[in-house]
Amino acid sequence: MKLLVTGGAGFIGSAVVRLAVSRGAQVVNLDALTYAACPDNVAPVADSPLYSFAHVDIRDPEALARVFEEVEPDAVLHLAAESHVDRSIDGPGDFITTNIVGTFNLLNAARHYWVSRGRPDTFRFLHVSTDEVFGSLGKEGKFTETTPYDPRSPYSASKASSDHLARAWHETYGLPVLLTNCSNNYGPYHFPEKLIPVVILNAIAGHDIPVYGDGSNVRDWLYVEDHARALLLVLSNGQIGRSYNIGGVNERSNLELVQEICAILDAKRPLGSGSYADQIRFVTDRPGHDARYAIDPARIREELGWSPSVTVSEGLERTVQWYLDNEAWWRPLQQRHGVGRRLGTNV
Template sequence: MKTILVTGGAGFIGSALIRYLITETANTVVNIDKLTYAGHLENLQEIDHSPRYHFDETDICDTDVMKNVFQKYKPDAVMHLAAESHVDRSIDGSAEFIRTNIVGTHNLLEIAKEYFEGLTEQKKEQFRFLHVSTDEVYGELGEDGFFKETTPYDPRSPYSASKASSDHLVRAWYHTYDFPVLITNCSNNYGPYQFPEKLIPVVILKALQGEDIPVYGTGENVRDWLYVDDHARALCKVLQEGVVGETYNIGGHNEKKNIEVVKTICAILGELQPKNDGRYEEQISFVTDRPGHDFRYAIDASKIKNELSWKPKETFESGIKKTIQWYLDNIDWCETVTSNNYDLERLGTT
């Protein structure tokens, strides 16, 4: 049993990770989150009664408070997911991405290193700092090929540039200070509890409301889709069995054009909740493409499969159906998390 400090644990991926850690392991979990627009404690209601779960509303950029967190809980590992993560928001305003993703990661590394240096030798052997990143740091692919752990970085948006920066910081702390880090780079996540500004929940909610379903450009951009619970399992595998200093790419083996994803959602909604008039697909509307929109991402996840025996359980077909059904069953959650948002035009508002 370990005490694991998870930053950004009220967000989409962080909350899935914490739900997995509490329900599937015997570990104690400390959730650190400053509860921005995309962080919601409603994501954790099913486990927040557990005596092994603790929550601190804290900003990772706050040095004094974070030092107190480490001294109070004495973690055996850090799983760092706190980040600003929406590309569109980074294009409109990059400052918060620089602050959280770069300055925040630096602050956390400094505090964790100081804490690590005070541990006993036995505790040092066990301690790990897992930094969770994205495949967007690699840039874009052409019609073929895959991102590998050795692919050179070529970030093309303020978001991906900030994540690339934080990846480099984490590696520098490993090489300079012998600090025990691990890094993961994942493909596009989807699943329950995703804040309704990302593609899949936007499509679901816009479709249900009879509104235009916005698709960038011609919808030909390709992404690899990873079900969020598969990602949570992978992160725990890397934390437990990964080699210190190594990077592991995590992908779902589900490459899809954006327009394919949208049409699949429309078709499944037609089965689960048919429209009274026409088809959901008739609501698709192509809009001006996003600046610097990368054409294709695809991950080679053979390293984590071969070395750590992880592979995704969900196909895109099984995962997307579960996801759509979850949103149909949890419209109240969507209303709750979007009720006080200042930027509703981004959302599939309910």
């Protein structure tokens, strides 16, 4: 099978690329290499004859058409997206052009390619999205595939729009689309501006560890390699036109998560005195900060047999150790635009 993976130099995309190549798939990684992309994310498979790279922006429809003609993929896994909520608050334009217009371009290119090849039954287009499109939960309940959309940030609104486009291209044109919505991912190669890497790297640098508001916001944490495994399963076995929610079943408040990371660091790299938790500082909350996300993964479990294999405690242990062992990866990324600076206050 030949897979075209968009955003394969990013965090989740690179996990998909590494897993697919390890399983013997031929993978073409299409990526614009914007600020959050890192070619080193796919270094473990970069020398494989099964791997190749296309430096293309999904906002360029002509370039996309050329890639489809040259690559002739059996399936598309669409992960390319702007994904940082705080950046979407300060600069929503890139989120509109990449997540909405870029997805439109990709769907169009895939449709024309699929039609030109005689509409093969084996072709698949997997659109990868987020649970943030569903809005904010109270203390009870979980998101299901039938939860109404209620996005609250420019990021989640742009992803909701892309979800609707993907469904429309299936319903109107018959394009064989599948869709997934996942909970918060974490693990190796997570870009340093996201919460878990920020906590780890600020802690070991002796800097303040920022926690938005009172730290009570709850997220469901999904280990990125579990997510990659789920995506390849949906691609191969999922029902066309159907969506699948992928969750880690690992809820933590932000404060609980930060405290757990600090405790792991206390054990792995102890300070001379005190705890890394002493560096926690509560800061002004993000505008429109959703209170709680939680996914019910019953559909993917019952239909496809997937369930998360890594608990949040196991995953955090692995993730902290990976960052301690891979300074050569994360140190240069901290110098990129906006990393390490508080974003999302421009309202």
